Amino acid sequence: MLIDAHSRVVDYLRVSVTERCNFRCLYCMPDKPLSWVPHSEILRYEELFLFIKAAIDCGIKKVRITGGEPTVRGNLDAFIKMIADYAPQVDLAMTTNGFLLNDLAESLKNAGLKRVNISLDSLKREVAGRIANRDVLERVLLGIDKALAVGLKTKINSVPMKGINDGEICDILGWCKERGVSVRFIEYMDNARANKRLRGMRSDEILREIASRYEYEEIGRDPKSPSRLFALNDGYVFGLIEPHREEFCASCNRARLTAQGLLAPCLYFDEASSVKDRIKRGDIEGAIDIFRQVLANKREKNRFGEKATDRAFYETGG
Ligand code: SAM
Numbered sequence: 001m002l003i004d005a006h007s008r009v010v011d012y013l014r015v016s017v018t019e020r021c022n023f024r025c026l027y028c029m030p031d032k033p034l035s036w037v038p039h040s041e042i043l044r045y046e047e048l049f050l051f052i053k054a055a056i057d058c059g060i061k062k063v064r065i066t067g068g069e070p071t072v073r074g075n076l077d078a079f080i081k082m083i084a085d086y087a088p089q090v091d092l093a094m095t096t097n098g099f100l101l102n103d104l105a106e107s108l109k110n111a112g113l114k115r116v117n118i119s120l121d122s123l124k125r126e127v128a129g130r131i132a133n134r135d136v137l138e139r140v141l142l143g144i145d146k147a148l149a150v151g152l153k154t155k156i157n158s159v160p161m162k163g164i165n166d167g168e169i170c171d172i173l174g175w176c177k178e179r180g181v182s183v184r185f186i187e188y189m190d191n192a193r194a195n196k197r198l199r200g201m202r203s204d205e206i207l208r209e210i211a212s213r214y215e216y217e218e219i220g221r222d223p224k225s226p227s228r229l230f231a232l233n234d235g236y237v238f239g240l241i242e243p244h245r246e247e248f249c250a251s252c253n254r255a256r257l258t259a260q261g262l263l264a265p266c267l268y269f270d271e272a273s274s275v276k277d278r279i280k281r282g283d284i285e286g287a288i289d290i291f292r293q294v295l296a297n298k299r300e301k302n303r304f305g306e307k308a309t310d311r312a313f314y315e316t317g318g
Pocket residue numbers: 021027028066067068069070095096097117118119157158159186187188189190191194313314317318
């Protein structure tokens with residue numbers, strides 16, 4: 001079992017397979033990074049898998065593939081299959097912008113992927129295009145339909161931003177409700193790479209907006225994620241992810257592995273340790289020792305309002 005310094009069981013590993021992306025979202029990487037990390041610096045799938053396998057043996061029960069945009073890395077289905085074949089019981093999920101899902105959803109599902117979270121910040125072509133800095137909406141919607149059609153359990157992630165998509169919260173909720181797909185509204189997290197003029201919405205503001213059209217009641221926390229859950233009076237459930245809330249970190253059960261082999265205990269700390277050399281040498285036991293040290297040093301809370309991390313979310317894996 002993996003336990004952190006504050007007695008929290010860590011059973012959820014998020015794996016960023018690439019920092020690269022086909023979007024340039026305002027809140028993540030509005031400017032193309034000066035250069036991408038070269039492929040030679042990135043761990044091969046087989047190498048990432050060696051670590052994941054050992055982490056599963058130590059108690060990891062959920063693995064989420066993320067990035068950057070995971071679907072831009074080739075042969076993702078083969079990687080998914082390695083994990084699914086080794087541990088079919090593991091809850092194997094992916095977070096994606098959905099742009100390539102129309103082409104890939106079926107092979108990913110067949111490879112063993114169980115669930116996807118797809119980002120959808122606007123239902124207006126122009127606004128979605130402004131957020132992602134390219135014309136994306138049509139293909140993202142096709143991707144969502146395809147994910148549902150092939151039987152992937154699907155959730156929507158949405159980041160409300162003032163003056164950009166704040167007027168669409170109820171529309172996005174209604175759209176997801178019609179499709180029977182749960183939506184998680186995520187509070188915008190300030191970070192060094194985001195557009196400096198962005199102003200996010202806090203959860204109380206998001207809830208006020210929802211209350212203008214829907215009646216809801218709070219029904220508790222999602223046992224598998226840090227979301228607070230709410231139900232409309234017809235039973236439809238939506239969630240809020242509120243990293244700025246005091247108790248957000250109390251039930252944190254996750255750690256993050258980047259494509260470059262960096263193990264980060266939190267999206268919002270600079271602290272991280274590399275397991276790349278150990279993995280490259282085949283010293284997986286050594287890599288797991290480092291993993292345990294990282295967890296032993298994990299802070300109790302994220303550092304919002306204290307010190308922003310310099311590491312980009314697209315590198316750590318949002
Ligand atoms: N490319 C994939 C995607 O967009 O879904 C996966 C990586 S992305 C970094 C993961 C999630 O983080 C997305 O749902 C995205 O909306 C969210 N995200 C990125 N930057 C954020 C920020 N500054 N504040 C809040 N959420 C953010």
